[in-house]
Amino acid sequence: MEQNPNTISERVIRKIEEDNVAPLGKWRFVLKNNTFWVLWGLSVLIGACAIAATIFVFINAGWRYQQITHDSLSQFFFDMIPLFWIVSFGLMVFLGYYNVRHTSRGYRFSFFLVVIASVVASIVGGTILYAIGIGKDIDDFRYPIPFADPITIIEENRWNNAGRGLFSGIVKSFDNNSQSLTLILTSGEEKVFFTGELGDMDIPELLLGAHIRIIGGYDADLTLTVACVVLPWETPGVPYNPRQIHLPRELENERKEDTDRTSTCKDIKPYQKYKEAFSN
């Protein structure tokens, strides 16, 4: 029997034939679905990198000397907090949710479930990445980004602050007789320090090629830069322990007590803070 030409069924079939409509290949849908899962995986991986870098930053933020480098703990905290990585992590969690939501079954998962899964996966991944030692490499990715320096650069800059009495660089030469130390600063500039004010604990750090920090300042005539304390630029993540330093025997009898230091050092604020923090 002839079908009624006005039925929706006939109109649809006719339209399909006229426009040559054909079912799209399954591969398109499989590809789309898998792409979103891969993108979710990528967002978790990048989130894990952000976590690894954040862990690195928190551990190597310069906690040991924060009383010297900053006026308060809150100032130190705002200075070191890795906003770039925290924002990146948040963005990746959001992207992760967006990607899962666009998979064929993604809508069945609640927002909180997807977010918690992404956060937990990123934290686990980030901890592993940090543990295998690539937290610093990831943090160094910040280098070209304005206002988002890696923590190692931030720490270098804190210790290249002559106005505050903080210096860092590589020991180029040290002459104990003339009490003179030449340091190549991070900026590349050479700076000569008077070392007559240093205590015995400082001397072993002054090895050629050693990367060190100096707390110092200018004398009353502004002609000499006086080194008051020398500290090692310890490997990030490895806590500095002064007890590990063994003085050479010949220096044992030359120990200079703090009371011997002149007012040049005593007037330098970071030196005062250093004494307060490390007096025992």
Place this chain on the structure above:
Amino acid sequence: MEKEYEGLTDKELVAIVLSNKDAFSAIITRYEAPLRRYIARLGVRDHRDVEDILQNSFIKVYRYLRSFNDTFAFSSWIYRIVHNETYDFFRMKKRRPEVTLDEDSGQQFLNIESHDDQEQIFDKEIDAKILNDALQNLDKKYRDVLLLRFGEDKDYRQISDILQIPEGSVATLIHRGKKALKAALTKK
């Protein structure tokens, strides 16, 4: 010709359509009436607009047939396409849905008791026009779930698949939607 497909499940029918497009008319016949009613309930008043939406939806169903995942119910999948097509129509025409429950479906809607707390929240005496007005002014997210739950008698999983939201959200929206509808009806 469609009689030969009558005993088949939706999934079996889909498999046949992929190798024989003429069998697609069996799917159209099977879903035409409920989908036509659903489009009208979503607020499309003009008969010709309903026809256009239905036709475009079926063409889309055919085009995207291989994206149908047989772990889902086919009816949910086809309802989802029609739902999206209808809201695309509203957006394109810059129109607001005009909810229209006819006398029968309005009564059916009103008579459904709450499945959650066995509390009958709808007054059987309320006429369809008042219900239409209340639904019309209800937030879209509540209106959609209430229409599917009490108008189309879909379960939470099906509503979740049609609206693409988690089942937990469906339950919450139904609960809040019922309260909002009850408040709107009480005001009248």
